[in-house]
Structures are given as structure tokens and as C-alpha cells.
Amino acid sequence: MTRTSQWLYGWLLLLPAAVLLALFTHYPVVATFWHSFLSTPKGSRPAVWVGLDNYRQLAEDPIFWQAFVNNFWFALGTIPASIALALLMAVWVNGNLAGRGFLRLAYFTPTVLPMIAVANIWLFFYTPEYGLLEQVLAAFGAGSHNWLGSKSTALACLMVVTVWKEAGFFMIFYLAALQAMSPHLAEAAAIEGASRWHFFRRITFPLLMPTTLFVLVNAVINAFRLVDHVVVMTRGGPDNATALLLYYIYAIGFRFWDSAYAAALTMVLLALLAAAALAQFWFLERKVHYQ
Amino acid sequence: MTHVYASRGVPRTLETIGAWVLGVLWLLPLLYAAWTAFHPAEFSTRFVLTAPLTLENFEKAWAAAPFARYFLNTMALVTTILAAQLVLVTLAAYAFARFEFPGRDILFALVLVQLMVMPDVLIVENYATMTALGLKDTILAIGLPYMASAFGIFLLRQTFKTVPRELDEAARIEGCGPLAVLWKVYVPLARPVYVAYALVSVSYHWNNFLWPLIITNSVESRPLTVGLQVFSSGDQGIDWSIITAATLLTAAPLLLAFLLFQRQFVQSFMRAGIR
């Protein structure tokens, strides 16, 4: 193929995807950046340049900081837990335990249910006095607690829901990777006298690193992207204890219609995602072992 | 498949019990939904085993909101997105994998940006763009930001790169142009990846909520997730019997599909080599 026709074909094939990506990913990022330096147009008043005002407001906004911290704890609480559980589930389903098919189904079911649908069910689980959790705890003699209505427990409750939803999805990736592992490795290790735990830690886990990286990327993105349960279960309360960044952006942008401030907030979120991406690829690039 | 390190005896029993407890715990919400949806409202918080069964919750739920229309919208949405993604992603991946042109690597890096920066976080700007395009409140508007999927491009590029060049050249010798080679050689060989990707895409978009919530306003374009949330919004007093009936109705198709195809699901992920 001639060079010119290579160029031509390359660009033309790429064009439709490139246009959409530019329009809905790259342009919005640039536009958000630009709008974060303007004020919000209201009714007849147009937007004007305000420099760093929106960012100043952001720095002084206690609710923003709360959302920031909440998201940090949320990520910390859900990412390791869901990945660890996913790995555990995959190992269990891959083994020869009784009822593997049922287990695989049970672990994966949360993934196919829309979060919106299950959030209401979880709302019942957490209802004080007669919710499911309360009934179980009462059977053990424990006292009642307002799980979603207390600042100390509300976010943790949402974290549980998230881990429950995500672990099964990540399990599938680990399962595929485990099944693709050659059985010879286990045989060789057994001959060498390696213990089960040793085999897992020294051979299986490192070989699963590409999967872990992949799953980690997904988990991080989801920790910032999934706010459906906040919308349904707590609406950011009590007193912003469950406000996550994207939820706050949604509230500012679509309930209060302060688009300039929402743009500034979005920039912070984008910066966080970019930092997370860089950190992951840099840090794990050194540890990933490709076959 | 007997594993060399499979546990035996007591450890195995303990593991089995542990796995089963976790499994039941994981299914608990669904079990509760099933319980509540099939029993009258008085039993939504009381678990009396002899309670009467009823279908009236489903009737009430179906009548309370236009779920049929929501179903149609969601089906149209996920299939349109998938169809568009298949096309766009295939073409782009082919370009990246097999063609040399200036700026290719930079462009690929730009594509990868979307892996981290999903349209979901750019709701404010995308909303303005949709308004400017005059596409607000349409199913197309829900799907458009997702159709050029970086994840898909990334996956397929990887897969296309592993196709042996000899097959490519053989087809060329037979007189096929580049597009014909793509269709005849690359696409069939990437089948497991397509299947895995399709499964991920469908379940993602079936369950997507925030962006559709913002961009749709009317029954004609609302997908199931938005319809369900509007239906069960808390102010009117939460009646779990009807809400869980509606939940089961909306989750049933995906659940059934997974029940029937779980083996293929897992296998396609395996063969896709996503690790």
C-alpha cells in the first residue's frame, strides 16, 4: 500500500470515532477549563471573566472539602475491598467447591442489577427499627441505630453497597485469568514443595498483575463515577456526610444551576482522575509481569 | 478440573461454608426483593413464612408507570449504542493497528484519555453541547457520548495486532481491498473480544443512570433506570412491595440473559484475553 493511501485510509477510518471523541470528551474538558474562569450566566446577565474567583470559592467551600474527603475515604474503603473480595471469589469459583455454578451466579448477580433498582432495597435493609439489618441485630440483642441517618455510619453504608455491587464484576476478570493459567505451574510448584499460600503469593498473584491493574483502573474510575446510590439513598446527607464529588457537581450544576462553579468543581475531579491514572500506570508498570 | 492445591477435608468444608455464606449474603437483596414483590404490603417488613402469595404488586407496578415504553427505550438505547460502537471501534482499531500515518501515536494517547475521563464526569458541558445540537431529550442524545468507546478501541487494537500478517497478505493477494480484509479476516478472528465487549457494553448502558437522568425529560426517551427512579422517589412514602415488583420487572431481562448465558459470558472473557 502506498504511503499516501495508508495515511488516507488511516485518517478516514479514524474520523467518525475521532469526531465523537473530540466532541464529547476532549472539547468538554477544554470547555470546562474555560468556563471555570467565567461567571454563571443568569437570565439576562451574560457570563463575565472572573479569573480565579470560582477556585477561590471552591477553596473556601466547606461542602467541597467534605465531598473531597468523602470521596477519598470512599475510594479507600471500596477499592481494596472489592478487589480483594473479587480475587477471593474467583479463587473459590475456580476451585472445586460444591455448587460452583450457584456461587458464580450469586456473586455476579449484583452486577446485572441497576444500582437504582437495588438502592431502594438497601434502603430497607438500613431502615431503623424494622429494617433487615436491625432485625438481624435485634436477634443478637444489639441496640438500634440510624444507619443512614447518622454522619458516622452513612458513608460506610454506601461503601458496603458499592463493594457488594462491584466485587462480582471484577471476579469475572480474575476468573478468566485464573482459568487461563497453565496447570503445569501448580504441578511444578507442588513438586518443589511450595505451600498453597506460597504458591498463591509468589506465582499466582504476580501473574494476575495485569488483571489487577485492569481491575484497579476500573475500580478507581467507578469510585468517582458511581453516585446513583447517593441520589437514591441519602441525597448527599446527612449534612453532606455522603456527598461525593460527582454528586456535588450534579447538585451545583443541575439543582442550583451554578454552571461556572460546577465547571471549577469538574476541573478538580478531572485533575484527580488524571493523577490517579498517572499514579497507577507509573507505579504498577514497574510491577506488572507480562507473560 | 482437579487442582493440585485444592483443599481437602476440614479446610475444604470450611471454605465451602464460607463461600456459600458469602453467596447467600450476596443474593440477599434479590431474595428480599422476590419476597416482598410476591407478598402483600403488610409482609414487606415481616417475614412470616405462611404469608399469602400475590401478583397484585406487579400489576400495580406495571400500571403505575409506562414500563413497557421504558423497556422499549432501553432496548433501543443499548442496541443503538452497541451497533454504533461496533462500527466505530472496529474502524478506529483497524486504523491504529494496521496503518501508518503521522500523529498516530499521539492520537492513540488522546483516545486513551477517555478511559479515565468518561462522559459521566463531563455532564455539565455535554449537556450544553447536546442543547446546542438540538438533540436534547432523545435516545440518540443518551448514546452519542459513548459511541466512540476508548475501551473498545483499546481492546480491539490489541486483538487486531495479534492477527498474523500472513492472513492479511493472503487476502490482499486475492484482491481484497483494506475494508474487505477487515471484514473477512480481522472481524471473525476477534469474535470472542466482540462478544465480551458487547456484554460489558450492554450491561453498562442498561444500568447507566446519571447522564440519562439529566439529558432526558419525557417518557418517550427515558430508559428504565430513570423511569424506575422517578417512580420510586422517596417523597411519596416508600411502598417496598411495589418498588421491589418494579425492580424485578426492570432487572428481569438482564438477569434472565445472564442465567442462560453465564457460561458463554465467562468463556468469552477468557478467550478475549482480557487480563
Next chain:
Amino acid sequence: MFQKTIRRVFAFAVATLALTVLPPAAQAQAPVEVSFYFPVAVGGPITKFIDGFAADFEKENPGIKIKPIYSGTYQDTITKALTAVKGGEPPVTSILLSTDMYTLIDEDAIVPFDDLIKTPDDQAWLKSFYPAFMENSQTGGKTWGIPFQRSTIVLYYNKEAFKEAGLDPNRPPATWKEQVEYAQKLTKRDASGKVTQWGLQIPSSGFPYWLFQALAIQNGINLMNATGTETYYDKPEVIAALQYWVDLVKKDKVHPEGIVEWGTTPKDFFEKKMAMMWTTTGNLTNVRTNAKFDFGVAMLPAGKQRGSPTGGGNFYLFKKSTPAQREAAFKFVKWITAPQRAAQWGIDTGYVAVRADAWDTPIMKQYVAGFPAAAVARDQLPFAKAELSTHDNQRVTQALNDGLQAALTGTKTPEQAMKDAQREAERLLRPYKK
């Protein structure tokens, strides 16, 4: 072959997409279409009622097509309405919170009804609404909203629980002091000290400001000025009102801890998890249907005075509509607020029928005779004050909501919470003080 599958996917996509797109396009010459968003904030088959209204109106007015669009909570509905306005395709009318009036005016979204009110009949119709409801519907000498689903907060109480506690089931608490005393008698604890029945429950999720406003009014002060440019969150009487609520939880221990969910409060009542609850009169029919015990309804107890904010939604008229649409919408609004219909709506839900002559209709008189609880909210109207409503209403209200939740969860003292809320409100309202 795999290619066949791909082709099938495409065919399916096109087919389903066509099904969703074609039918509306096939609609040719349509009559005047009046679309409106409506929220549901109370239990019951409200959507059915609204659809029924639309159908009945269309029967009597064949040239007009009414399209009700259910859009969730009040907050969801104002979001959707403003989204539609900013997108250039607003509905013709909508039922939105009476308190959203200033926001809608600021966004240049609505027009006043005055231009449509021309005949003496129309003017008489406008005057027939209760003044308490018109307080949040008029400003600057113009009428921006027409009351439709309006309410006040009332006290529901479990008569059987009263009897068990040795209280007279026909004598609900009439003062703040009595409310606490009754609640203490009604709070039941089991052997381990765990509460099995709370005395009183005032919901605090979502929009605690509304319930709190009742306490403030009962303590002699309202939360804002008449033009929506000032708030009084940090006045001593307001802080004292919040202290009363916090004391119910912390000191008197008759009220559940933490943030209490609005949506599950009626259900909690049915489950006998508390003996008295504060919630909207709009839940009356819901409670009547679902409470399996004898219950009573009372005006809220007096602090320095009786009081409650009004609540609920008005009809608004959107700017971007044709004259024909506005006339049609106006006709619909007049039709739906006619005495007979207002009465029926009040009976079906528990909302206060918005005009005095609705209460004089035979069906309403009969209903009240058989169920006196239905008239409590109306009897409370003389003590009702305008609901919290300012410019940038959602945000100014949210500042108060956050403060209230902070105080109720013990994160801040009532004084600190209200001072912070007032500071935030003043910052937000500064551009509107001209």
C-alpha cells in the same frame, strides 16, 4: 457465521430505534397541546388521579390535549422544568413548589396569570383562594402561581397508644410543653432499655426546613421577609426553636436519633414505631387507608402561638408558550381548581382544598361530617404562614437544611449551625438586595 450475528444486531437496533421514533412523527395535525410536569410527594395513586383529571378535561374540551408528565419529587420536578427551560423546550405549565416562584422569575421562565384574568368571573375565581396560600403565589402585585396541591403540617397520633399510656385519646397535645409530656408517656422501652416505640417523630431528611419552619412560626417568628431577599436563620427565636427539636432527641429522649427519613415516616407510624408524627396533611388518605388502628389528627401544638408553614405546589405558566397554549392551560387550571374538583382532590389525597367554597360543596361537607380529621388542616389555616421562599431558593434553603441536619446529628450546636446557615444565605442573597 459471526458476520451474520453482527448484521442481526444492526437490524435489531434499527428496528427498536424506529419503534421509538416513528409513532410521534406520525402524528399529523394535533390539537393544542398542554404538557405539564407534576411531582408526587404523598402516598397514594396520585398519578392515576392526575391522568384521570387530564382525561376528563379532554372529554369536555376536545380541542385541547393535556399531557401530564410525572417527574418525581418536588426537587426533581423543578430541576426538570428548569432543564427544559434552558434547553429551549419548556412545558406549557407545571406544578412546582410555591416557593420556587422567585427562582422561576429570576430565570425568566414564567409569566404571571394576570394577563389571562380578564372577566369578572375570572377575578372572582382568583379571589376565592385562601389568602394563606396566595402568600407564596403573588409578588410585586402580580399573580405567578395558582394553588393546587397545598397543605399544612399536622400532627397524627395513635389513639390506641394514647389509651395504653393513660392519655385521653380525644385530647391531643396543645402546647409545646404538653407535646413533650405526652411524648415521654408514650415512649416505650423494653427490658434492655431499647426503645420499642418513640413518642414523637419529626422527619428531617430531604427538606427538614419545612418542618422546622413550623417550630419557628410557633415560637413567634418566620424565617424570611416578604420579598425573598432576607433570611432570619440566626435570630434567637429561631435558634430556640431548633433547640426545642434537638432537646426532644437529646434531653427528653422521645424522638429518634439522627436524620429521620420523610418517606418512611408514615410506614413507621403504621408499624407503631412511634405514637405521634409530624407530616403533611397530604398523607391523610394514605394514613387512613393503611393505619390498622384508630388514629387522630390535630393542629400542631402551640409554642408562643399555633403555626405551620403552608406547603405544596402551584400551577405556573411558562413563558415560552403560544397564546393558544396559554389560554388552554389557563382553562385547565381554572377547571381543575373548580370547587367540586378541588373538593374531590382534597378528599382523595388529604391536601387542603384550596378555596373556601370547595369546603361548602355537599361532597366535602359529607366527608368532613364522617371524618372530622379532614378539616384540621383547613382549621389551621388562620395560623399558617408563608413557606420559606427566597431568590436562589434551592440553595438558600439547602444552607438551612444542612444546618438543621448538623444540629440534629450533634455535629454543631443549634446556635453555630444557624449562624453558619445565615452567613451562607446572606452570601447567596447579596446580588438580589438592590
